[in-house]
Amino acid sequence: MKRLLLLLPLAFSLTRPAAAQNAALNARIAKLSAQQETQVIAWRRDIHEHPELGNMETRTAGIIAAELKRLGLEVQTGVARTGVVGILRGGKPGPVVALRADMDGLPVTESPTLPFASKARAQYNGQEVGVMHACGHDTHVAMLLGAANVLSQVKKDLPGTVKFIFQPAEEGSLPGVTGGAKLMVQEGVLSNPNVDAIFGVHINAQTEVGTLRYRPEGEMASSDVFTIKVKGKSAHGAYPWLAVDPVVAAAQIIMGLQTIVSRQVQLTEDAAVLTVGMVHGGVRNNIIPEQVELTGTIRTLNKEMQQQIWTAVRRTATNIAESTGATAEVDIVNYAPVTYNEPRLTEQMLPTLRRVAGPEHVELQKAVTGAEDFAYFQEKVPGVFLFVGGMPKGKKTADTAPHHTAGFFVDESGLTLGVQTLATLAADYLTMKK
Incomplete structure (x- = not known):
C-alpha cells in the first residue's frame, strides 16, 4: 500500500504534461481554424459558383489537389474517377485517422439570390439541367481544406497520420455505374496506410450555427x-x-x-x-x-x-x-447502407465535441431518413458522422429551404466550427491512440 501511495504522485506528474500538451494543441487548432475563415469562405463560394455533377468533379478536384500539394502532402488523384486523397504524416509514429468530404453537386437550378449563385448547366439522364450545390458539399470541401491547412501547421505534434479523403459522387452515380464511397473502398482508399478510424461532417441548413448534432449507432437510413x-x-x-x-x-x-x-x-x-x-x-x-x-x-x-x-x-x-x-x-x-456511428468511438470523442462547440451546443439527435454513402467507410472501419449547423441564429427551421432545393442556403459563419471540429477530432484521436 505504501509503495502504491509513493507511485501515485509520479503517475500524476507524468499525466499533467500530456494533458497540458493536448490542451495547448487544441488551443492552437482553435486559433488556426479561426484564422482560416476568410479562405474557407472563399473556397466555398468559388466551388459553389462552379458546381459539378457526380464523377465529373474535375475542376473541384484540381483545386483540392493543388492546395494539398502546396501544403506538402502526399497527393493521389483520379481515385474512384475524380476523387483526391492527401496524406499528412505527423512528427511522431502513431495510428492513421481519415477525414472525408464529398464534392458533387446536384441537378438543381439555383434561385439567383446569391452573388455567387451557380449558372452551370449539364447533361443528366439525357436531359439538360441546372447544377447546384444544393446539399452543401461545397462547404464540406472548404471545411476539409481548412482542416488540412490547420493540421499541416501542427503536424510535428501529431503522433500518427491523417488521410484526407475528397470523395466524388456521394449523391449517386447514373444507373448501372458504381461510384462514390463504395468505389473508393473497392479501390483501397482505406489502406496504404491502413485507416484505424474515420470522421466526417455534414452541414445542416435546419440546425442553428454553432451547434453539433450526433447519434450513436444508426444515425441515417x-x-x-x-x-x-x-x-x-x-x-x-x-x-x-x-x-x-x-x-x-x-x-x-x-x-x-x-x-x-x-x-x-x-x-x-x-x-x-x-x-x-x-x-x-x-x-x-x-x-x-x-x-x-x-x-x-x-x-x-x-x-x-x-x-x-x-x-x-x-x-x-x-x-x-x-x-x-x-x-x-x-x-x-x-x-x-445505414450510416452507423460506432458506439464506443462516438462516446470516446464526445468530450472533443463538447470542448469544441461547448456542452450546451452538442445535441443528441433522432435518427433521420436521409442517407449517406459515408456508411461504406463505416462498414470497414469505426467511424463517426456529425451534423454542423448552417442555419442563421434566430431563424426558425420551418422558414429555411430544405436540402436539395433551389433556395438551399448556408450561413457561412458556421464553417469555422466545422474546420475546428474535423481538425480537433483527428488530433485528439491520434493523441488518445498513441
Whole structure:
C-alpha cells in the first residue's frame, strides 16, 4: 500500500504534461481554424459558383489537389474517377485517422439570390439541367481544406497520420455505374496506410450555427432504389377494352405501395419511407402505351425492416399487375447502407465535441431518413458522422429551404466550427491512440 501511495504522485506528474500538451494543441487548432475563415469562405463560394455533377468533379478536384500539394502532402488523384486523397504524416509514429468530404453537386437550378449563385448547366439522364450545390458539399470541401491547412501547421505534434479523403459522387452515380464511397473502398482508399478510424461532417441548413448534432449507432437510413416495369398491351385510347392498360395498373401499384409503410411495417420500432419519385410512360394523349416505369426510394434503419419492405414491394407490384392482366418486373438496388456511428468511438470523442462547440451546443439527435454513402467507410472501419449547423441564429427551421432545393442556403459563419471540429477530432484521436 505504501509503495502504491509513493507511485501515485509520479503517475500524476507524468499525466499533467500530456494533458497540458493536448490542451495547448487544441488551443492552437482553435486559433488556426479561426484564422482560416476568410479562405474557407472563399473556397466555398468559388466551388459553389462552379458546381459539378457526380464523377465529373474535375475542376473541384484540381483545386483540392493543388492546395494539398502546396501544403506538402502526399497527393493521389483520379481515385474512384475524380476523387483526391492527401496524406499528412505527423512528427511522431502513431495510428492513421481519415477525414472525408464529398464534392458533387446536384441537378438543381439555383434561385439567383446569391452573388455567387451557380449558372452551370449539364447533361443528366439525357436531359439538360441546372447544377447546384444544393446539399452543401461545397462547404464540406472548404471545411476539409481548412482542416488540412490547420493540421499541416501542427503536424510535428501529431503522433500518427491523417488521410484526407475528397470523395466524388456521394449523391449517386447514373444507373448501372458504381461510384462514390463504395468505389473508393473497392479501390483501397482505406489502406496504404491502413485507416484505424474515420470522421466526417455534414452541414445542416435546419440546425442553428454553432451547434453539433450526433447519434450513436444508426444515425441515417439505408437507401435503396427500386424500379418497377409494368407491362401491358397497347391500344388506341378510344378503345381501352382492346388494351391491357399499364397506366391504370401503375396507378394502382403506386397507391398499393403506400400501404406498405402505413399498414405493414411496425413504425414504433423504427422509421421507414417508401417514395415513388418518377413515373414514365406513353408518348401521346390518345395512345395507351405498352409499358409504364416507376422508380422510387426505400429508406430503413435496420436490415430486417429493409428486407421486409423489399418483399412487400415485390408482392404488391406483381400481384396488382396480375389482377389487371399486366405483368410487373421489380428491381431493387441498395445505394447505401445505414450510416452507423460506432458506439464506443462516438462516446470516446464526445468530450472533443463538447470542448469544441461547448456542452450546451452538442445535441443528441433522432435518427433521420436521409442517407449517406459515408456508411461504406463505416462498414470497414469505426467511424463517426456529425451534423454542423448552417442555419442563421434566430431563424426558425420551418422558414429555411430544405436540402436539395433551389433556395438551399448556408450561413457561412458556421464553417469555422466545422474546420475546428474535423481538425480537433483527428488530433485528439491520434493523441488518445498513441
